[in-house]
Each structure stands twice: as C-alpha cells, then as structure tokens.
Amino acid sequence: MLFTPSVRAYRTLRTTSPKLRLFLHRHLSIPHSDSSIETLICESLRSDPLKLEPIVSDPQLFLRALRSIRARPVIVVRFFRWAEAHPRFDRAGSTAAFVAVLEILAASGFVGPARSFVDRALSLGLHGVVDLLIERRGAVSEAALKLLLDLVLYVYGKNSMTRRSLSTFYKMVYNGLAPDVKYCNWLLRNLRDEGLSDMASAVYEVMVHNGIGPSIITYNTMLDLYCKEGELWRALDLLSEMQKNGVSPSSITYNVLINGLSKSGKLG
Secondary structure: OOOOOOHHHHHHHHOOHHHHHHHHHHHHOOOOOHHHHHHHHHHHHOOOHHHHHHHHHHHHHHHHHHHOOOOOHHHHHHHHHHHHOHHHHHOOOOOOHHHHHHHHHHHHHOOOHHHHHHHHHHHHOOOHHHHHHHHHHOHHHHHHHHHHHHHHHHHHHHHHOHHHHHHHHHHHHHHHOOOOOOHHHHHHHHHHHHHHHHHHHHHHHHHOOOOOOOOOOHHHOOOOOOOOHOOOHHHHHHHHHHHHHOOOHHHHHHHHHHHHHOOOOOOO
C-alpha cells in the first residue's frame, strides 16, 4: 500500500537526514512520523523485511522505530529479533535498543519475554543496561522499572555473577528501588557459597535497614553461613530475631543448627 504525502509531509521529509529522506521516498513516500514508521515496520515484516535495512543500520532511527511501535509489544519482539540477526545490527552498541525493548515489554506486562531479553543483553556483555534503566527513571512506572532490575538480579544470580549482582543490588537500594526478597536470597546464597561472609552480612543488614523483610529462606541462608563460619552466637541471635519477627523455624532451620552445633562439639 502506497501513501501520497501532503505538503506538510514533504516539509517533514526535508528536515530529516538524507539517508532517511531517500529511504522513505524510495519505499513508501511517507513522512517521518511514528505512525508512518509503524506502518512501514508492520507491512514490511509481513511482506518484505529487507525494506527495513536502513532502519537497522541507523541506531537513532532504530530507537525511534522501536518506540513508534511500543503499543504493539509482539511486533516489537519480532522486529528486534529480525534486526539482531541482520549483519548491519550493531550488537556492541545496542544497549539503548535493548533498554527500549525492555521498557516496552515491562510496561505491557510481558514478563517472560522481558526476562529473555535481559538474559540476552547480559550474555552479550551489555551490563550498562542497569545504569541506563536507572538513568531513564520515569520512562516507565516504578513497578515496571523495579521488575526489570529484579530480572537483572535474577539473571546474574542464576549465572553466579555475584559481583555484578552485588553491584546491582546496591544501585537499586541507593535509588530507592528495593529488590524483591527472593532475588536478595539468591545473592545471599551465592555470597555464602563463595565464602564471602562479610559481604553477605552487609547485604542482610542493608535489606533489614531498607525494609526488605527477610523470609524463611533468608534466615536459613544466614544461619547456615554463621554456623559454617563457627559463629554460633550470631546464629542463635538471628534465630531469636527470626522468632521475634514471627517467622517460624522450618525443618531446614533445625537441621542447619544441629549441624552447626555438632561441628562445634556443643551437641551431645
């Protein structure tokens, strides 16, 4: 389908880059507007994706294109995946593009695809997504932003990228974006497993200070850490704190304490 641009449309074209003017004239003769780019993307993905090559090779236009279809997250995913497979796609410089997609997906409630895109971005070494997401605070709701940063913590945690996870945790807390306790627990477990007990204790204290309520998993992880470090007095103090906060011990709690007391020779 072809569009006949108005005089105003031609004025719009004159203000754009020569590359974009040539591209729009050659393919659809449409003005440089979000609606025209959306039309181009949707129709080209159906019929002739190669028409989109000039958009892929221009980072700023690519960002504009992504945001022009933000109301259609499924198309965003299709377009981005097609673009990423294109030889002209600049993966090394695609942090902003990944962030744009993540914001669109989070705002639309597409958690699964957002997790997949976070995983992909971090696997490419685009760790700058964390700082850029925080820098663009306000582009999406606080809930959507926190969701994305929680997903970053999740991906770092499952891949045992503990230093990255620790850095993200502190950036979130510093900016008033308290992480979900389950991702904090993953961080604590990784710190414990790597023998970084002082860092784990610091994270726990920051959690409590910032209103991130410890769960039974949090307490069991910290109790296990203290018992393995031979700091039984800290383990018993934490057990008292746990009960005071209304968290009932589990079978794992008792097993951790029994093992700790046994190893210290204070059992039996």
